[in-house]
Amino acid sequence: MSLFEVRHQPRAHRLVQRAMEGRRFPHAYLFAGPEGVGRELFAQRLARLLLCDEPASRESVETEGLADWSGAVADACGKCQSCRLCMSGSHPDLHVISRDLIKQHPDPTVRGRMGLDLSIDVIRTFVIDEVGHKPVMGRAKFFIVREADLMSRSAQNALLKTLEEPPATTFLILITRSVDTLLPTTRSRCQVVPFGMLPTAFVADEIVRRLPEMSGEAAEWYAEIADGSLGTALHLIEFDLQSHRDGVSGLLSGLTRTAPTALAKKLIDTAKKIGEEFRKRDKDLSDTEAQRRGLRLMFVLLASLFRGALRKATESGGRFEAVTGAIAAVRTAESQLKLNTNVTLTVESLLIQLGRLARR
Ligand SMILES: [Zn+2]
The missing domain is CATH 3.40.50.300 (P-loop containing nucleotide triphosphate hydrolases)
Structure with a gap:
């Protein structure tokens, strides 16, 4: 103490x-x-x-x-x-x-x-x-x-x-x-x-210390996407963000083939599911606000997937302009979410943009 x-x-x-x-x-x-x-x-x-x-x-x-x-x-x-x-x-x-x-x-x-x-x-x-x-x-x-x-x-x-x-x-x-x-x-x-950001390795160690049942690999994943904030990492763990990683990643691989509106719907459905978890913790939360919070976590996940892709592209000399474009698009969508814009439109226009970048 x-x-x-x-x-x-x-x-x-x-x-x-x-x-x-x-x-x-x-x-x-x-x-x-x-x-x-x-x-x-x-x-x-x-x-x-x-x-x-x-x-x-x-x-x-x-x-x-x-x-x-x-x-x-x-x-x-x-x-x-x-x-x-x-x-x-x-x-x-x-x-x-x-x-x-x-x-x-x-x-x-x-x-x-x-x-x-x-x-x-x-x-x-x-x-x-x-x-x-x-x-x-x-x-x-x-x-x-x-x-x-x-x-x-x-x-x-x-x-x-x-x-x-x-x-x-x-x-x-x-x-x-x-x-x-x-x-x-x-x-x-x-x-x-x-107050500054915490080192990623420290965040990972703290996660394992507090949650001994969690694997070292999962702890590192959360520490990485939480960007130096132990509080954020624990918050993401509470909402089990990792369990959505493969689903969202699969969704992105369909960017060039599937209609953006269909992908947007899937993303919003996942956000709604997470939103329900938020509602369980705070009964006063409105439907829209719960969905917004869920979507915010989806954006964290998207940004982390693109950051991973950026790392790979940089290492292999691949097309990293498309990836930086995607990261910027997610960031814009995130700030639009804060401005109380229509959630569906925000997600659809994000996926249209991501689709264009993927086709380049
Ligand atoms: Zn004392």
Whole structure:
């Protein structure tokens, strides 16, 4: 349960240890980086360290970025009451803020809303009002804001004063994919901590460590397509993406012979099946959104198949222009999906394009 379980994030570790050494902690952090690389885990462990009654000091630690660290390193003790409460997820001074808190809002009209963004109602009630109260256990109050990039403009503006002059005992960590998605005024009031992609080999090892029944080959496949994100890899495993690999690959081999509309239908049918799995986990999901999520996974699969083809073409001196064209086409279709365009049309036009490239 150590801070150092978060691996391959050297900059985050150095910044925190430097702050511990100087006993000067910024009150607002912005953890910026891709999903599934340890941002939230690091935030949780950092909160535990700052809330711990007796932080432990270790001579050295084997982790990236601290190999040449000369002083002692700090970590939570893991034994005090505060640490135990953090571990059980019930520390009264550790607040995890996410957009679905809207369903717990005291106002029934607000509760009825969808919560697609991180609204001002959630920020006001669960952060700003909370900041005004003293810590329950005396030491500090900690707020971890998930998906901070989804904070509406008004939510960010409402939060400014808290970010600017937080009470001495209040700490905030905003978790975001990229710093650019936040207003400059929000950004400038936080210390930015960049998080990077994880090495593929590490992701594969982690998968096997967590899921010992999985074969090394499958773990490597997932690590490869997850592109340096352990979270993404585990997500794809949950939806058993590999089981669709051969089907989709077979579909692509029919590109020159079969009508694109027929292929599109097959692809959408598979996406629907995966979409049903999404629905089992989130009953509030609409049909369209479930299908969209399924399709997003199909695109991940397509992109990975084309990347594999690109590798082969480059090695054998084959026609890699067609393959790079295909990768670009998948990327375009992916971004169209985000723009709420008609799903069937998007997939059909993708397959028409892929068919043309295959015939070249
Ligand atoms: Zn402790």
